[in-house]
Amino acid sequence: MAADGGKKHQDTRLVHGGSHPEQFDGAVNPPVYRVSTVVSADMEELRQRSKHPPETLAYGRAGTPTHWALQEAIADLEGYKHCLALPSGLSGILISVLGLCASGDHVLVADNVYGPIRLVCCDRLAAWGLEAELFDASVGAGIANQIRPNTKMIIVESPGSLTFDMTDIPAISNVAKEHEILVLADNTWATPLLIDAPALGIDISIHSGTKYIGGHSDVAVGTLSLNDDDLYIRLKWTALLFGYGLSPDDAYLALRGLRTLSVRLKRHEENARVVAEWLQERPEIERMMCPGLPSDPGHAIWRRDFSGMNGLFGFIFKDSISQDAADRFANSLNVFLRGVSWGGYESLVVTNSKDSIKRPVSGWNAPGPTVRLHVGLEDPADLIADLDQAFAAMSDAMAAE
Ligand SMILES: Cc1ncc(COP(=O)(O)O)c(C=O)c1O
Structure with missing residues (x-):
């Protein structure tokens, strides 16, 4: 065997x-x-x-x-x-x-x-x-x-x-x-x-x-x-x-x-693509960080060297979004859970301020905070609905300030 x-x-x-x-x-x-x-x-x-x-x-x-x-x-x-x-x-x-x-x-x-x-x-x-x-x-x-x-x-x-x-x-x-x-x-x-x-x-x-x-x-x-x-x-x-x-x-x-890695990974990829493609149209986002998307600067290397992607990717908020607002977005999520690590069946979110990302040689010049998502095995429609309401909660909080 x-x-x-x-x-x-x-x-x-x-x-x-x-x-x-x-x-x-x-x-x-x-x-x-x-x-x-x-x-x-x-x-x-x-x-x-x-x-x-x-x-x-x-x-x-x-x-x-x-x-x-x-x-x-x-x-x-x-x-x-x-x-x-x-x-x-x-x-x-x-x-x-x-x-x-x-x-x-x-x-x-x-x-x-x-x-x-x-x-x-x-x-x-x-x-x-x-x-x-x-x-x-x-x-x-x-x-x-x-x-x-x-x-x-x-x-x-x-x-x-x-x-x-x-x-x-x-x-x-x-x-x-x-x-x-x-x-x-x-x-x-x-x-x-x-x-x-x-x-x-x-x-x-x-x-x-x-x-x-x-x-x-x-x-x-x-x-x-x-x-x-x-x-x-x-x-x-x-x-x-x-x-x-x-x-x-x-x-x-x-x-x-x-033993079940292959089937899980395929579903993570499928779900992540649906969520990432929806996110990349959002006006709050400056740039997606997802090498599996054709718009990503690393896409050509990813296509050459990798046979697929998983559920982990990120995005950079525009400079109009403060760290507090990004945290409000993450705190408003209900299906995505706030947590480090990734690769489990569940969806996760974590935000990082511009200063917390250390790139001592190459530098890190993102306009706004970043968000890392791990897209899990939930129904992607629920994940998108969750993200949508969190964007709305963030924008309401910003309007009230
Ligand atoms: C890319 C990468 N490598 C290594 C590690 C460390 O893994 P472990 O917690 O199993 O030591 C992590 C943990 O988040 C990671 O993201």
């Missing part, structure tokens, strides 16, 4: 990848192994268990058959040899940098990546001697000018967090290959389904499975996938040494969510 080397279509591999009912008395899903200690018949067996590879149950934090099923399924979907499941998306990036870079190494970080990643690299790890440098994500092949003899890794995310600007990843990875620099991409937006990460030249693909892979807003999980055997073993040991173990229950929830 396991996928056979990527020959089957993506949806079939999504359903069957990593699945081994024959190992679990025919149970379709692997059981949850709630385990810390694993006992052995003798000391030789105990020593063998602790060796790597192959994968053997040695100690709970080092992984269980539930983890292996998730890892096998994700590696197969992404087209990599290896995947490591971790307790969060953020830890996937942290473990990669900690495991593969050292004090004195130079790491280039796109300035539109998820904010905490910038902080980790440019603040916390910089304090330990990492030379982290931010770059403008639109640089493309121009990244060559920023490469130094000690550059070890380039970190990108496309579309960028909060601003949804697209990065020409192949242009960057071509330059990186010439200099034997690793390209790490946070592919959370794309999920394992919407891009061919190895073909884009991505050496390490990270996902916050907390989003669409889990899909139900009830689990924190991360994955990192890669081809290189030595780097994989190094990263696996780094995670172990730093104590980063995903709980088996969360591995189970992530795998359960993964």
Whole structure:
């Protein structure tokens, strides 16, 4: 029942990848192994268990058959040899940098990546001697000018967090290959389904499975996938040494969510398109931030590199809309819930002031506040009605001021 080397279509591999009912008395899903200690018949067996590879149950934090099923399924979907499941998306990036870079190494970080990643690299790890440098994500092949003899890794995310600007990843990875620099991409937006990460030249693909892979807003999980055997073993040991173990229950929830990712994602995309197309006609809005729309400046890259979109996009209000008014809009929504994170079944909204979006290199010059929407699986007619009444509430409040 396991996928056979990527020959089957993506949806079939999504359903069957990593699945081994024959190992679990025919149970379709692997059981949850709630385990810390694993006992052995003798000391030789105990020593063998602790060796790597192959994968053997040695100690709970080092992984269980539930983890292996998730890892096998994700590696197969992404087209990599290896995947490591971790307790969060953020830890996937942290473990990669900690495991593969050292004090004195130079790491280039796109300035539109998820904010905490910038902080980790440019603040916390910089304090330990990492030379982290931010770059403008639109640089493309121009990244060559920023490469130094000690550059070890380039970190990108496309579309960028909060601003949804697209990065020409192949242009960057071509330059990186010439200099034997690793390209790490946070592919959370794309999920394992919407891009061919190895073909884009991505050496390490990270996902916050907390989003669409889990899909139900009830689990924190991360994955990192890669081809290189030595780097994989190094990263696996780094995670172990730093104590980063995903709980088996969360591995189970992530795998359960993964199986329905394709159908959910298609509905998220369908709903998001209806809502985004309605929004782009609204007079309050200066510009949509939605690479799946032909009007978006990143649409050509999105069309070239991605096979679809999801439910997450944003828009920028005109300069006549204050932060208070934007907040009034968000506070008036009833179906969209106010909350960070995304990728669950529910629709979410969050506003960001002009000043709260940090783009230290490329700058952020939006005329008004921004709104990020996650379009969930509700009926899009109800979502539009909700947005419509929130625009009306905002305009009434502005007229009363
Ligand atoms: C693009 C992106 N990457 C990584 C993360 C971090 O995910 P986690 O909470 O699983 O660490 C987030 C969280 O919002 C995110 O949006």
